[in-house]
Structures are given as structure tokens and as C-alpha cells.
Amino acid sequence: MNILKYNNAKLTQLKKDKVFLNLNELSKQDIVKISDKYPFSFQDLRQLSIIATDLYMWNESGVRDCIEEFENVQNKDLSKKEVIAHVKNYWEGLRGAKIKYEPVNKNEVERPKPRKVQLSDQENEVFGMCPVASEKTVCCNLMTIDAVQGCSLGCSYCSIQTFYSDGKVSVDKNLAEKLANIPLDPSKNYHIGSGQSSDSLVIGNKEGVLDAQLKFARENPNIILEFKTKSNNISHLLKTDLPDNVFVCWSLNPQLFIDHEEHGTASLNQRLQAAKDLSRKGVLVGFHFHPIVYYEGYEDDYKNIVRKVMSMFKPSEVAMISMGTLTFIKPAINKLRSTGLKSKVLQIPMADAVGKSSYTKEIKKEIFSTVYDQFQPWHKDVFLYLCMEESSVWESVFGSYYKDNVDFETALFDSVSAKMNKLEIV
Ligand code: SF4
Known part of the structure; x- marks a missing residue:
């Protein structure tokens, strides 16, 4: 499979989707970047975009950071399934834990x-x-x-x-x-x-x-x-x-x-x-x-x-x-x-x-x-x-x-x- 051609088609579809369009510029770039590496389906990319939206709103590090950290720890070629499972675990772990609120600078x-x-x-x-x-x-x-x-x-x-x-x-x-x-x-x-x-x-x-x-x-x-x-x-x-x-x-x-x-x-x-x-x-x-x-x-x-x-x-x-x-x-x-x-x-x-x-x-x-x-x-x-x-x-x-x-x-x-x-x- 030509991964670039495959991903271009998925990205073209994704770029018309509300979930992706709603992302801030940095998160959009992150999604495009990680889609170069793995043969994600349109649904995978959509799911990752939803997770990226949440992580941004919660002030947590983004999807790309999460994947890169995982790659460094694993130090081997990863399948897209492993990558998606890791990101979802991270996201679900945050949802299951108590929220952390830092004191706010009111100014x-x-x-x-x-x-x-x-x-x-x-x-x-x-x-x-x-x-x-x-x-x-x-x-x-x-x-x-x-x-x-x-x-x-x-x-x-x-x-x-x-x-x-x-x-x-x-x-x-x-x-x-x-x-x-x-x-x-x-x-x-x-x-x-x-x-x-x-x-x-x-x-x-x-x-x-x-x-x-x-x-x-x-x-x-x-x-x-x-x-x-x-x-x-x-x-x-x-x-x-x-x-x-x-x-x-x-x-x-x-x-x-x-x-x-x-x-x-x-x-x-x-x-x-x-x-x-x-x-x-x-x-x-x-x-x-x-x-x-x-x-x-x-x-x-x-x-x-x-x-x-x-x-x-x-x-x-x-x-x-x-x-x-x-x-x-x-x-x-x-x-x-x-x-x-x-x-x-x-x-x-x-x-x-x-x-x-x-x-x-x-x-x-x-x-x-x-x-x-x-x-x-x-x-x-x-x-x-x-x-x-x-x-x-x-x-x-x-x-x-x-x-x-x-x-x-x-x-x-x-x-x-x-x-x-x-x-x-x-
Ligand atoms: S408990 Fe009363 S106020 Fe609350 S959702 Fe039901 S009807 Fe509405």
C-alpha cells in the first residue's frame, strides 16, 4: 500500500469533517503529522481528533506528544492498533481520574x-x-x-x-x-x-x-x-x-x-x-x-x-x-x-x-x-x-x-x- 496516497485520501475526507475543522491549528498539524506515519482509517483520524479536542480543552499534552512518548518508551515499530489503543487508554485514564485544578491567576x-x-x-x-x-x-x-x-x-x-x-x-x-x-x-x-x-x-x-x-x-x-x-x-x-x-x-x-x-x-x-x-x-x-x-x-x-x-x-x-x-x-x-x-x-x-x-x-x-x-x-x-x-x-x-x-x-x-x-x- 502506498501510505502517502492512502493517507492523502483520508486526510482530504477528514478536512471536511466538523470535528477536525474545529481543532486549533496546532492540533490540526499534529493530526496531519501523525497520519504520515500510520495507515489510520478515516474513523481512526476522527477519533484522534475528538481526543485532541478534549486534551486541548483539559490543558493536557496533545495526541502527538502522547504517541511520540509511547514510541520512545517502546523503541520498536508499532502498529496503528497499538498506537490507537495507547492514546485511548491515556484519554480514558484521564476521564476516570479526579480532575486536577491548579490555582488560577485571576488577572x-x-x-x-x-x-x-x-x-x-x-x-x-x-x-x-x-x-x-x-x-x-x-x-x-x-x-x-x-x-x-x-x-x-x-x-x-x-x-x-x-x-x-x-x-x-x-x-x-x-x-x-x-x-x-x-x-x-x-x-x-x-x-x-x-x-x-x-x-x-x-x-x-x-x-x-x-x-x-x-x-x-x-x-x-x-x-x-x-x-x-x-x-x-x-x-x-x-x-x-x-x-x-x-x-x-x-x-x-x-x-x-x-x-x-x-x-x-x-x-x-x-x-x-x-x-x-x-x-x-x-x-x-x-x-x-x-x-x-x-x-x-x-x-x-x-x-x-x-x-x-x-x-x-x-x-x-x-x-x-x-x-x-x-x-x-x-x-x-x-x-x-x-x-x-x-x-x-x-x-x-x-x-x-x-x-x-x-x-x-x-x-x-x-x-x-x-x-x-x-x-x-x-x-x-x-x-x-x-x-x-x-x-x-x-x-x-x-x-x-x-x-x-x-x-x-x-x-x-x-x-x-x-x-x-x-x-x-x-
Ligand atoms: S429533579 Fe426537578 S429540577 Fe431536577 S431535573 Fe428533575 S424536575 Fe428538573
Whole structure:
């Protein structure tokens, strides 16, 4: 076989493929270079390009370095099969190990630019089911309001940034009217989350987006409305009269993770301080430990956050605490890869999680139990739950699970609304 002719044909095909086109120049050159040496098939080259994308994003040495090192150690002619197997082992080894995050020099981190907020008059429905809920997982039947589309916080694991990449954030022009027309059954209770396609608070009350939702909450006492944020933009909520069926939850993660993967968000301390400030106003707050990430040193970092939360708040001030982790659907993985951002969120085992990709159940048990056990003094007084997890994971962490999602929904609603009724909003 004329290897050069053979490889030229494969490379011509590869150069039209999105996976290869998406590589940075250096990685492209590396793939071309190694294809001179071995008779890789098109699929081999495509697979190596995917691995090269991951290694670049994870800040690891590239595919070519990995092969050359192997060649030096082996010191013999290698078959393409041996070479591919070695690269895959290396890649899978990294995915199975804890992520390593180095301390970040914050001056070198580029924060995402604020996005322009604009009004939109799309025909879309604003009310729907939680977009990631599934029959196959134990779910809380959360409903969502899609008031704002697009987010400028730029979390590397979030698919919202890949859906709304036009650089804008849109607020529905007819939001108040659409909210008023949601056909709620007055004999039912609803837990509604604001911010399906954005952060609930980051744009504040621009275009009246918060006022419209507060009015909706005020007019529907059978709902509990949750604002969910990674910002500390609570100024509007502090100066506004709030209905007592509204509560605000913060996603919490260790500062090291925030520095690496949540570039445009408020720091951990700013989030906790914002929660404290609203809590002082008499607003119920909550916390989402989501995603909990398996990295070197994660145990101490998460335990420290739990200690801090328990020292800053009383259980009566905290509506609920959820735990979840990195879980991806295939298109989201491809989209994240296509961003080429430096990020380690795809450096996970990608074990099957009822059709999605995540950590193995063993790792999930470990990370969720680390946080849950640390909250032991609060177990009886605060509603703790897992988000997007199947019953066997619940069982391994809590020792039980809700057999029916309606039971879960009712337990969460009753627990949160009972606390709301005892608080006095000032
Ligand atoms: S448990 Fe999580 S994924 Fe399931 S409905 Fe509730 S918020 Fe959505």
C-alpha cells in the first residue's frame, strides 16, 4: 500500500469533517503529522481528533506528544492498533481520574462581556416542564418560566451559551400578558422555577422582567416561585415589596471551580452574602450544589461550603438544598467541544446515566454523600434532594427514594411553603 496516497485520501475526507475543522491549528498539524506515519482509517483520524479536542480543552499534552512518548518508551515499530489503543487508554485514564485544578491567576482569566438586553416578541410559550426532567429519574415535577433567553455568565458546562450565541439576551415583550394567561389549576399547587434559559437575577429588573414575575406570584398564591442565580444582583429584590411565596436559590460551588468554570459569575462569598442580605429581609433562600464535581481536593472544599452555610443561616431560613452533578446529552457534549473553551467539565467517565452521560454510580454515591453527610445536623429540618438522579443513586445516598414523582413534588412544596408561612417579609 502506498501510505502517502492512502493517507492523502483520508486526510482530504477528514478536512471536511466538523470535528477536525474545529481543532486549533496546532492540533490540526499534529493530526496531519501523525497520519504520515500510520495507515489510520478515516474513523481512526476522527477519533484522534475528538481526543485532541478534549486534551486541548483539559490543558493536557496533545495526541502527538502522547504517541511520540509511547514510541520512545517502546523503541520498536508499532502498529496503528497499538498506537490507537495507547492514546485511548491515556484519554480514558484521564476521564476516570479526579480532575486536577491548579490555582488560577485571576488577572489572566477573561470574563465574558456583558450582553445587550433586548425585547423580543417571539411566539414561544413561557411556561413548561423542567427541560431536563425525565420519567427515568426521581423528579420533583418542577415547572419553569422561560422569561429571558440567553445568559452572559458564561459557565463552561452550560448548554444555554451554545443555544443563544448571538451575543444578546432577550426578554419576552409580552411576558406579563403571557404569565397572566398561564392556565393554572387553582386546586393544584405548583413549584415554578424562573430562568429556564438564563440566570434569574443577572439582568436585574431590566424591561420589568422581575416585576412581571413578582406580580404573577402575588396573583397565584398556589405557587411557590423560585429565582435561581449565580449572581449577587439582588438590588431590585431588596428594595421591592416581595410576595411571600417567592424564594431565591443560589448555585454554590467551591471558589476553585468557579475560577475555572464559571467565569462571569459572582464569587462564592458574594453569593452567600447576597443570600444573607435577602434572608435578613425575611426572604426564604435555598442552595443548589449543582454540579458537584469530582476533582482533587473536592471533599474539603465542599465540606467547607457546607460548614459556612450552616454557620451563616438557620435551618428555618433555608427552603431547600439540592445536589446534582455533571450530566450531558450527546448533542450538548458535541456543542461544548465545538466551543473549544479551556474547561475540564468533559473530563468525566461519561458513564451511562439513563441515556445521558455522567459519572459512575460509585462516584455519584461518594460525591453526594460527602455533601449530604456534612449537612447531618440539618437533615430533619431542611428539605434535601437529588436533582436528575435515578432511584438507585437516591437509595445509595439517602437510603430511600420517592416511588412516585407526585409524592416528591408534594413533599417539596409542603416543606417550602410551611417555612414561607412562618417567615415575615419586611
Ligand atoms: S429533579 Fe431536577 S431535573 Fe428533575 S424536575 Fe426537578 S429540577 Fe428538573
